[in-house]
Structure formats: structure tokens, C-alpha cells
Amino acid sequence: AQKVTQAQTEISVVEKEDVTLDCVYETRDTTYYLFWYKQPPSGELVFLIRRNSFDEQNEISGRYSWNFQKSTSSFNFTITASQVVDSAVYFCALTTGNQFYFGTGTSLTVIP
Amino acid sequence: EPEVTQTPSHQVTQMGQEVILRCVPISNHLYFYWYRQILGQKVEFLVSFYNNEISEKSEIFDDQFSVERPDGSNFTLKIRSTKLEDSAMYFCASQILADTIYFGEGSWLTVV
Numbered sequence: 001a002q003k004v005t006q007a008q009t010e011i012s013v014v015e016k017e018d019v020t021l022d023c024v025y026e027t028r029d030t031t032y033y034l035f036w037y038k039q040p041p042s043g044e045l046v047f048l049i050r051r052n053s054f055d056e057q058n059e060i061s062g063r064y065s066w067n068f069q070k071s072t073s074s075f076n077f078t079i080t081a082s083q084v085v086d087s088a089v090y091f092c093a094l095t096t097g098n099q100f101y102f103g104t105g106t107s108l109t110v111i112p
Numbered sequence: 113e114p115e116v117t118q119t120p121s122h123q124v125t126q127m128g129q130e131v132i133l134r135c136v137p138i139s140n141h142l143y144f145y146w147y148r149q150i151l152g153q154k155v156e157f158l159v160s161f162y163n164n165e166i167s168e169k170s171e172i173f174d175d176q177f178s179v180e181r182p183d184g185s186n187f188t189l190k191i192r193s194t195k196l197e198d199s200a201m202y203f204c205a206s207q208i209l210a211d212t213i214y215f216g217e218g219s220w221l222t223v224v
């Protein structure tokens with residue numbers, strides 16, 4: 001069975017601080033994809049990144065970076081120099097085929 | 113950029129009434145989904161649809177739910193007799209092969 005765990009329910013940081021959102025996943029499949037989605041207060045789900053299980057190279061996109069470590073089954077997300085607009089719920093998700101398995105989400109509040 | 117569109121954005125219905133939520137997936141996508149998010153909770157899988165039939169469904173997707181793609185473009189979710197616990201945000205999503213899943217902006221359903 002697949003499972004995604006986001007142990008951090010809520011995080012608050014002051015603007016310009018760095019913050020890391022943790023994601024741990026479980027799967028027996030050797031081929032899988034990992035995702036991060038952002039859900040702002042307006043409610044939509046915004047795709048941020050996709051990673052396949054064969055690509056452990058970390059990725060940086062502007063202030064966002066992702067650290068994928070198969071050895072610890074983790075796919076953590078770091079926001080550097082956080083901004084108020086980063087305030088949202090962030091979901092980590094896993095798919096091994098058609099169905100996506102979401103974590104429970106981490107609610108990030110960036111305080112100005 | 114192509115997007116998944118959903119209507120209505122918000123619907124209030126009385127308990128026991130039938131509700132139809134509509135979705136127009138991205139045109140060249142092959143897999144279609146409905147997900148549900150009860151307020152403050154994680155996103156939950158309902159059903160996947162491929163080649164004009166249900167490919168997978170969750171325990172949530174009981175006999176009160178049905179999906180269809182009547183005209184090759186719209187993808188609908190019908191709830192036959194709504195219950196209070198059906199109140200949630202319903203997300204439609206589409207995907208091309210084993211690729212990123214793109215979500216619509218969601219339809220808020222409030223059952224009173």
C-alpha cells in the first residue's frame with residue numbers, strides 16, 4: 001500500500017526565514033512519482049514539482065528547492081526567504097500508477 | 113496554458129437532492145479523476161476514469177456516486193441523494209499517461 005506522511009501540521013515563520021516542509025512516503029513499487037502541490041486560501045491545487053523514483057537529483061526553482069532521498073523515503077521541500085504569498089497548505093503526493101495518494105498537508109503561515 | 117475547468121464553483125443543495133458536478137478536462141488527456149477534500153482535511157481519491165469506464169474507485173465512491181463522460185469532453189460526477197457528510201470541495205483532475213495530474217479549481221458542495 002502507498003502512504004504519504006506529512007508530520008508537520010502547521011508551521012509559522014517570519015517573513016524572510018527559510019522553512020522546510022517534510023514528506024515521508026511508503027511504497028513497495030520501484031517506479032513511482034512524487035509531487036508537491038500548493039493550496040492557497042482560494043482553494044485550488046497548484047502543481048509545484050514532480051519527481052520520478054529514478055531521479056534523485058535535487059532541484060532548485062527560484063526560492064523553492066526539493067531534496068529527494070530514497071534512502072530515507074523522503075521528499076522535502078524548502079522555501080528560502082519566505083514571503084507572505086507563500087502562506088498556504090502544501091501537499092505532498094505519491095503515485096505509482098493512476099491513483100494519487102496525498103499527505104494530510106502542512107499549513108504554512110508566513111508572518112510579515 | 114490549458115487547464116481543467118469545473119462548474120459550478122459553489123453549490124448549496126438540500127439533503128437528499130441530486131447534484132451533478134461538471135468538469136472539462138484538458139483536451140489531449142486520457143485519464144480523468146474526481147477527488148474530494150472535506151474542509152480542513154486531506155485530498156481523497158474518489159474515482160479514476162479511462163477509456164470510457166471506471167478504472168479504479170475508492171471506498172468513498174459508493175452507489176450514491178456515478179461518473180460519466182457523455183459527449184467526449186465533459187466529465188461529470190453525480191451524487192444521487194446527497195448527505196450532510198458529502199459537503200466538501202470536489203476536484204476534477206486529468207492526466208496524460210503517467211504524468212503530472214492537473215486539478216481544476218474545485219467545486220464547493222454544501223449540503224444543508
